[in-house]
Amino acid sequence: MEPLWFMVFSNLEGIAWCGLCMVIFRYKPLEYFWPILTVVTIMNLQSFLLRNELELSYMVPAINVIFFVLLFATVLRVPLFGAISMTVVGLISFVLIQTVIAILIFGSVASAQASTVSGYQLQAITALIVGAISWLLYYYGYGFSYDFENARFRYERTTVIFIMVIFMVIATIVLYLNDLWINIPLFGAGLLFFLRYANKKERDY
Template sequence: MFLESLGFMFFSTIETISVYYLIMSLFRLKARDYIWEALFIVLLVNLQSYVLRNEFSLAYLVPIIGILIFIFLFAVIVKIPLVWSMISTILGYAIFGIMQTGLAILLFGSIAGAMSTTSNGYLLQFASGLITSLLAWFIFKIGWGFKFDFERLRFRFEDILVIVLISVFLVFISVILYYNQIFIDIIFFVSTVVFLLYYAIWKEMGK
């Protein structure tokens, strides 16, 4: 059980952090500038993902929650306007999903084959994470990617809107988890939201 949990966390972290690197590279942003904050968020996302998938069979919530938290990560910590945070996150996940699907078919013949054993799943996560990270490095190295004036799409009072959306997200998810009696996951979400709100409020006040 412990080794299974450790394996899930390790390979999921490789997979998720590669998506972060890809999104940052696509928009010509330096991933290393926010790597520790991103890693902290990624670990919390993977912890709640493990609990939802393996303990309570709520896997359908995992990708939705992961995408929403990534949007808040880019909006609050990287300071990308909310609209671009949504666009960049969805684009990054879409590219990663296409690559991972292609790898699953190439390595195992089908997605079902990739998911048939735990070791196959870990191999797919590692391979797709490695290839995505190398692709992100290559894109950034040669100067490809999009370079926009993000501020043109920043709403007035956007910081307040982000704080409200994060709070609504926490309440909504907490209600779902409460009725499913998943109290440990509520703790993970509260930790994530507190971390994001710290950046959204105290960091802004400290400028």
């Protein structure tokens, strides 16, 4: 049951984080629910496998950030600079909110992470509160409406695809060296998902 509960609560947390990233910059998460759910699920599956290998757990935060940047750049068609900005600002905001919740309810972040149950509780509570905050922000029109199109550079789509391929190659090499074959298809699925959107013609948007 552990993998199931891990996926349930991690998906709740991941969707809440993604939603916060989007509403801060005035994007509507519900319009992209299924792509978000797909990316978050793939992201958390590889996260679960990597966390079982203590030597590779350090890779999880960086991989999650890259997944979100690629999600915003390919699915939402946000320029690369904007995708990075959305991910970083959303991550900082999410971490601050979760830290406050951990301190207020559990006394400290360490206490919230002391057991699996308290960790799941923190994820669920954070997801609910962040979800409520995101809804309020969008409903009342708060957030940044910066036009990232001004920051789009020439050959950006090619650059994004190049980043995806390099990311996949590096991840595959690391997983191969650590004999984690089961994780390689997950990265492959993620790459194909992003490539599908990256190669869509502009008229489809």
